[in-house]
Amino acid sequence: MGLMTAGAALAELRAGNGRFVSELGSGTGASGKRRRELPAGQEPCAIILGCSDARVPAEIVFDQGLGDLFVIRVAGNIVAPSQVGSVEFAAEAFGTRLVVVLGHTNCGAIHATLEQLARPWREQSRNLSSIVNRIRPAVAGLLERTPPPDRRELEQLAVRANIRMSADHLRHGSEVLEQLIERDGLLVVGAEYSVATGEVDFFDGVPPAG
Numbered sequence: 001m002g003l004m005t006a007g008a009a010l011a012e013l014r015a016g017n018g019r020f021v022s023e024l025g026s027g028t029g030a031s032g033k034r035r036r037e038l039p040a041g042q043e044p045c046a047i048i049l050g051c052s053d054a055r056v057p058a059e060i061v062f063d064q065g066l067g068d069l070f071v072i073r074v075a076g077n078i079v080a081p082s083q084v085g086s087v088e089f090a091a092e093a094f095g096t097r098l099v100v101v102l103g104h105t106n107c108g109a110i111h112a113t114l115e116q117l118a119r120p121w122r123e124q125s126r127n128l129s130s131i132v133n134r135i136r137p138a139v140a141g142l143l144e145r146t147p148p149p150d151r152r153e154l155e156q157l158a159v160r161a162n163i164r165m166s167a168d169h170l171r172h173g174s175e176v177l178e179q180l181i182e183r184d185g186l187l188v189v190g191a192e193y194s195v196a197t198g199e200v201d202f203f204d205g206v207p208p209a210g
């Protein structure tokens with residue numbers, strides 16, 4: 001695919017998601033021919049930090065193939081040190097200039113976090129808590145709104161708040177990434193995938209067209 005600017009990569013992902021939604025996916029991205037080209041190296045056009053949810057495989061929803069995306073998946077698309085390190089690695093090693101935090105509607109990790117906030121006395125494994133604890137700061141404020149959002153609205157707001165927080169964490173939680181943003185055109189955007197429609201909405205950090 002070659003080295004791409006962040007803007008070109010974003011256009012490619014938008015086009016790919018359009019193909020996916022309209023069921024016009026090429027399906028050639030995982031061919032044997034493509035595979036045989038790849039041992040020499042990779043030039044992924046985007047780094048995706050997405051949720052592990054089985055309904056949101058990044059390559060499929062963006063209609064991309066082997067070697068096209070550098071994907072990090074973790075429940076709740078949280079940002080902990082190993083995720084930051086993975087993004088740093090890909091941005092430096094491959095020159096990839098677009099990072100997408102890809103959350104989604106009906107996210108189980110968000111649901112679990114809201115449950116935990118509502119019933120803090122309930123036991124939770126230490127490991128699961130480490131995920132919930134990363135999401136909690138993004139969503140705790142939503143509970144203090146007046147009037148309080150209803151359950152459905154709360155989950156919708158929480159998904160987006162968590163995506164925004166992860167994107168901000170990548171923008172400001174790493175010197176390496178800060179420098180790439182300042183000097184080399186690295187762009188970190190937040191996007192939400194709808195498990196109902198298949199559409200990806202890039203709603204955070206996208207520069208105005210022009």
Ligand SMILES: [Zn+2]
Nearest residue numbers: 051053107108
């Ligand atoms: Zn999820």
